[in-house]
Structure formats: C-alpha cells, structure tokens
Amino acid sequence: MIECKELTKDFGNFRAVDEVSLSVRPGMVLALLGPNGAGKTTTVRMMTSILNPTSGTAIIAGYDVVQKPEGVRANVGVLTEQHGLYERMKGDEYLDFFGQIYHIAPDVRRKRAKELMERFDLGSALGKRLGEYSKGMKQKLALVRAMLHDPPVLLLDEPTSAMDPMSAKQVRDSITDMRRDERTFLITTHNLVEAQSLADHIAIIRHGKIVANDTFDGLARQFAGDPIMELRVRGELNGLESELSQMVQIHSSGSDWIRYVAGNPPKTNPELLRRVMGLGVDVITLSAVTQTLEEIYLQVVQEDEDQEVLNDNTI
Numbered sequence: 001m002i003e004c005k006e007l008t009k010d011f012g013n014f015r016a017v018d019e020v021s022l023s024v025r026p027g028m029v030l031a032l033l034g035p036n037g038a039g040k041t042t043t044v045r046m047m048t049s050i051l052n053p054t055s056g057t058a059i060i061a062g063y064d065v066v067q068k069p070e071g072v073r074a075n076v077g078v079l080t081e082q083h084g085l086y087e088r089m090k091g092d093e094y095l096d097f098f099g100q101i102y103h104i105a106p107d108v109r110r111k112r113a114k115e116l117m118e119r120f121d122l123g124s125a126l127g128k129r130l131g132e133y134s135k136g137m138k139q140k141l142a143l144v145r146a147m148l149h150d151p152p153v154l155l156l157d158e159p160t161s162a163m164d165p166m167s168a169k170q171v172r173d174s175i176t177d178m179r180r181d182e183r184t185f186l187i188t189t190h191n192l193v194e195a196q197s198l199a200d201h202i203a204i205i206r207h208g209k210i211v212a213n214d215t216f217d218g219l220a221r222q223f224a225g226d227p228i229m230e231l232r233v234r235g236e237l238n239g240l241e242s243e244l245s246q247m248v249q250i251h252s253s254g255s256d257w258i259r260y261v262a263g264n265p266p267k268t269n270p271e272l273l274r275r276v277m278g279l280g281v282d283v284i285t286l287s288a289v290t291q292t293l294e295e296i297y298l299q300v301v302q303e304d305e306d307q308e309v310l311n312d313n314t315i
Contacts, residue, residue, distance in 0.1 A: 001026050001153050001184035002047065006056035009042050016042045018208035019056065024201070026152070026182040029175065031189060031199035033297060039208040040188040041081065044155050047186070048078050061153050074102070077146035079156040085138055087131035091117065094130060094141070095148060102149040109148065116144040120170055135162040143171065154178075156187045160194060172198060196293040204300050211304045220291050223299040228289040229262045229269065234282035243279065247272055259289060 002024035009017040017039045024030045034040050045051040047058050049069035057064065063071030086094060092113065099109025117123050120140040125133065133141065139162050146154060159175075160168035175185060175198055189195050195202060196216055203213040212219055220227070228251050233240065241253050248260040248268060262268045269286065276283055 001028075001061055002030070002186060003059040004043075004047070004056070005058075007043065007046055007053050007058055008055045009039075009046060009051060010054045016208055017046070017053075020205070020208070020210055022186075022203060022210070022213070024184055024186060026184050027179050028200045029179065029185040029187060029198050031187050031195035031202045032205060033189070033192070033195060033202060034205035035301075038205045040205060041157060042208075043205070044078070044080075044157060044186070044188065047072075047155060048076055049073060061151075074149070075151050075153060077149070077151040077154040079143050079146045079154075079159055081157050083138060083142040085130045085133075085141065088129060090127055090129055091122065091133075091141060092126040095145065098145050098148055104149060112148060112150070113144070116147055117141075119174060120144065120167070136164055136167050139163055140167060140171070152182070153184045154186075156185065158189055158191075159187060160189075160191065168194070192293040192297055202293065204297060206301060206304055212300045216293060216296070219296050219300070223296055223303065224291055226261050226263045227265060227291075228259050229265065229286060230257060230259045230289050231272070231276070231286050232257045232284040233276070234284055238281075240276065240279070240281060244272060244275070247275065262288075 002022060004020055004022040006019040006021055007017060008015065008019050020039070020043055022030065032040050032043070042051065046053050046065060047060055049065045049072045052066055059065075060072045061075035063075065065072050089097070095113040096109060099113065104112070114123065114126065117126055120143070122137060122140055122144070125137060130138065130141065139160075143156070143159060146156070160171050163171065172194065179185070187195070187198065199216070201213065201215055202219060204211050212223070214222065233256055236255060237253065237258065241250060241258055244250065244258065244260065248262070251259040251261055253259065260272075273283065273286065
C-alpha cells in the first residue's frame with residue numbers, strides 16, 4: 001500500500017530527504033521516528049502529492065504520487081501538524097464541507113461524521129463552533145476529517161499530541177481496530193511508548209536518511225545484542241553463578257538473581273532451568289529483561305552520530 005524507492009527532496013542546495021525507501025503492506029503500521037528537522041514531514045508531504053520529489057518514486061494505494069495525484073488524495077487520509085481548522089464553522093458544518101470535497105453522498109457523509117465523532121467522544125460537540133473546542137478536541141476532529149472518506153491508507157503526523165490519556169487511548173484503539181480491515185498506517189511520533197505498542201515496523205530517519213528499519217525485536221537484536229534473561233531464585237545463589245557460567249554468558253548478578261545473555265532462548269532457557277532444578281534450587285521467576293524503544297532509538301542515533309564523526313575525521 002505504501003512503496004517508496006529512493007525518494008529524494010532538495011530545496012536548493014539543501015537535501016531534506018535523501019533516497020528514502022519504505023515498504024508497508026496492507027494492515028501494517030509503520031512508525032517513522034526521528035528528531036525535529038530529520039525529514040519526516042517532508043517525506044509525508046511527498047507521499048500525499050503535496051510536494052513533488054526531486055527524484056525517486058512513491059506509490060500509495062497503487063497510485064504514483066506524481067502521475068496520479070488525484071488517486072493518491074482520494075485514497076489517503078492525512079493528519080498534519082497544522083490542522084488548518086475553520087474555527088467559525090461548527091463541527092457538523094466543517095465535516096459536511098469536507099465530505100462534499102470528497103464527493104461523499106449527503107446521507108453517507110452525515111452518518112459517517114456522526115459515527116466517527118461519537119467514537120472519539122465528540123458527538124455532543126457537532127453543533128459547537130470549532131473555536132470553542134479544546135486543543136485535544138481539535139486534534140481528534142482533524143483525525144475524524146482524515147478518516148471521513150474511509151481511506152485505505154492513513155498518514156498520521158503526531159496523532160495523539162495534545163490529547164489527554166483517555167483520548168490518546170481511544171485513538172490507539174481505533175488504529176488497532178482499523179487494521180483488521182487491512183487499513184495501512186504510517187505514523188510519525190515522538191511518543192516512543194506509543195510507537196512500540198502500535199507499530200509492526202519502525203523506521204528511524206536522521207538528516208533525511210533512513211538509518212534503521214526493522215521490527216522492534218529486529219532493531220533490539222541489531223543494536224542492543226542478544227536478549228538478556230533474569231533468573232530469580234529462593235534464598236541465596238550459593239555458587240550458582242559459577243555453575244551457570246559454564247552454560248551461558250553471565251551479564252550481572254545479585255544475592256538472589258542472575259542475568260545472562262540468551263543467544264538462543266528456546267534452547268538455552270529450558271536447559272538452564274533443568275540444570276538449576278537439578279541442583280535443588282527453587283526458581284521464582286525466569287523472564288526477559290524488558291528493553292524499550294527509547295533505549296534502542298538512542299542507541300541507533302548514537303551509532304549513526306559516531307559513524308558520522310568517524311567519516312568526518314577520515315576525510
């Protein structure tokens with residue numbers, strides 16, 4: 001549903017997006033992460049035919065962004081950083097206006113607007129002027145506008161920014177629900193916890209280049225190494241660390257716990273448990289040490305910075 005190949009955008013002598021290649025299948029969520037100014041918004045604008053690429057191609061829902069911009073816009077819902085709401089209009093008037101732009105039949109657009117507004121607890125705000133909406137309400141209204149024509153692809157820039165925790169959960173739940181209909185999402189966000197919970201794939205962009213693109217587990221293994229397991233026992237270790245060091249690489253330990261590197265968890269963990277229980281030690285828990293996307297993201301950015309410095313020094 002989203003296929004970008006070497007997508008590039010120059011503004012004069014400045015290259016904002018540098019040969020970005022992305023592929024997102026139907027029903028998938030891709031989180032595009034990166035610092036401010038990294039090229040996220042410019043990439044999304046090219047995907048929606050707002051900006052023409054300097055070079056490269058982007059095919060969205062089967063339509064080329066340069067050759068078939070009308071097809072792209074008809075099949076993509078976009079939530080941008082600047083919503084451009086007409087604050088003198090009422091909620092129902094505003095959505096009806098956009099429904100007409102998308103050539104949605106009057107009864108269909110009114111029904112869909114009501115259903116979407118109620119989904120995000122905005123049903124009672126349909127008759128209010130947008131100037132009376134809170135910042136979070138405006139964000140949800142902009143999301144409703146993006147979904148109004150029932151597009152198969154949604155490009156969402158910071159979809160839950162300015163929302164309270166309950167509203168943000170409603171949006172996340174809606175994304176999860178819509179994926180069941182093979183809806184495809186590209187989300188840009190600084191909320192790394194949200195990205196980790198929603199995304200099938202995570203791409204990290206820096207200085208216009210994609211520096212990492214994989215599943216969370218793939219990124220964790222690539223940039224943080226093999227998973228770390230923690231074994232907790234009843235009482236003291238009593239020499240258990242020395243015994244287990246013959247089987248696994250010990251990462252760290254305490255009085256009643258030990259952490260080790262699990263290169264092949266399905267094989268290593270059962271063997272280790274059998275050894276421990278054979279020694280008469282009571283196991284309380286054996287669990288993976290949780291890694292966060294924030295840790296992985298910072299590792300990716302740091303490694304890219306280090307490589308940049310190395311290249312500069314070499315030159």
